[in-house]
């Protein structure tokens with residue numbers, strides 16, 4: 001399962017399964033052509049985790065909805081496949097706080113990384129993560145990792161240079 005940020009406010013962050021949301025058939029595709037033409041295969045999954053911040057400390061306050069699809073390690077079809085590369089993340093982080101909007105940063109990334117498939121939305125999400133980290137050193141991801149490290153969950157967390165890079169968990 002892959003989580004993406006749905007909404008982010010100063011004291012409340014909602015993350016949803018990245019298969020959540022209805023598939024928008026903008027290109028009028030059939031079921032056969034759809035897989036090739038889109039990055040994601042949304043299933044309308046309602047799984048969500050709500051994080052809240054009390055006095056600067058983030059905690060998981062609610063987990064709602066159930067996955068309506070198989071869970072597994074296969075990331076085929078998930079939007080995350082096209083997400084920011086490590087190098088792009090470093091760039092985006094460097095631009096954070098400089099008053100650039102995601103669209104501007106995207107232009108810069110596209111010039112620098114010719115085969116980048118990143119989107120302004122992914123840059124926006126990364127900027128939110130950066131902001132969350134800066135605000136209190138303990139972001140929603142860290143709060144999530146803490147929660148799933150407890151006995152009720154099977155979890156696997158991968159760190160890259162001390163930063164959470166990959167989170168997998170099952171309840």
Ligand SMILES: [Zn+2]
Nearest residue numbers: 017045047067
């Ligand atoms: Zn799901």
